Amino acid sequence: MPNAAQPLLRVRDLTVEFATDQGIVRAVDSVSFDLQAGETLGLVGESGCGKTVTGLSILGLIPSPPGRVVAGSIEFMGRDLTQLGEAELRRIRGSEISMIFQEPMTALNPVFRVGSQMMDVLRLHQGLSRRQAHSAAIEMLGKVGIPLPHKRVDDYPHQLSGGMRQRVMIAMALSCNPKLLVADEPTTALDVTTQAQVLEQILSLQQEFGMAMILVTHDLGVVAETCRQAVIMYCGSIIENAAVDTMFSQPRHPYTAGLLSSIPRVREKKVAELPVIPGMVPDLLHLPPGCRFADRCAKVHDRCRAEPPPLATTENIPGKVACYDPN
DSSP states (O other), X not given: OOBTTBOSEEEEEEEEEEEETTEEEEEEEEEEEEEOTTOEEEEEOSTTSSHHHHHHHHTTXXXXXXXXXXXXEEEETTXXXXXXXXXXXXXXXXXXXXXXXXXXXXXXXXXSOHHHHHHHHHHHHHOOOHXXXXXXXXXXXXXXXXXSHHHHTTOOGGGSOHHHHHHHHHHHHHTTXXXXXXXXXXXXXXXXXXXXXXXXXXXXXXXXXXXXXXXXXXXXXXXXXXXXXXXXXXXXXXXXXXXXHHXXXXXXXXXXXXXXXXXXXXXXXXXOXXXXXXXXXXXXXXXXXSOTTXXXXXXXXXXXXXSOOOOEEOSSSOSEEOOSSOO
16 A cells, blocks of 8 residues: 555656657656645646646556557556556556546447446446446445436436536446546536536545545636645646645746636726736647747746756745746
């Protein structure tokens, strides 16, 4: 079992590439972070920054070809997942590590009843009989807040609302009591009210099961409410890693500061222009030689354009930042 000296999850220098018609794209570049048992880490960034690929890599779900892990390690409870065979990874997926996917309608098989799909997971990993798995599926559907679970267990995915389908995904992910849950934008496709309900349900079940969670999101508001640690990604790399309280009170990287300032909030003026980060994200096929945020940064120096800053600790404030002139 992991202890204070050995995190539940230890990712070191993870690098993932994809082969495209235009060339090799490095979607994740030397990503490193730790996650302790029972804690929640927010993996934050805009679309295309590599956060979902990082989550999929942990479960060994990178499609190959065209993608592959080219370097680094992913140690889960002391075992390097990148060195395991497919059969052993299948035993870990769903039982010790589970994932809630971003779009439940594509993750659930449309031609099988939701109960049947849940039962397959329970029978595979828990060794339950068909009757036992059926009862366990109904119980889990009730735990995630689905009304009349004994009836809904026989529904097909298209018969459920978006919120109910996402709850089914949560029930399936947690049915085997995993030690780690990777939640990839679990509320993106839902309306605001349902988002709050589903997120509250996930957090409640996390406490009940005592599992660790990686929350993949672009919503800093959700991170502030749910996470203890936040990792900010940009163009496949981590540019800041710190405790959430520290990051929100004193962001060190200019990109993190820009993200926080662009959160909509009630302002004193009746009409206020929402701050934006100027410029565009660079093409992953043609990355600049130095800092990838340099062309959008107001504090850029010649050194920033010449060589990429390392992710390192800074004086006085805990956490790490990849910037030569942090705030």
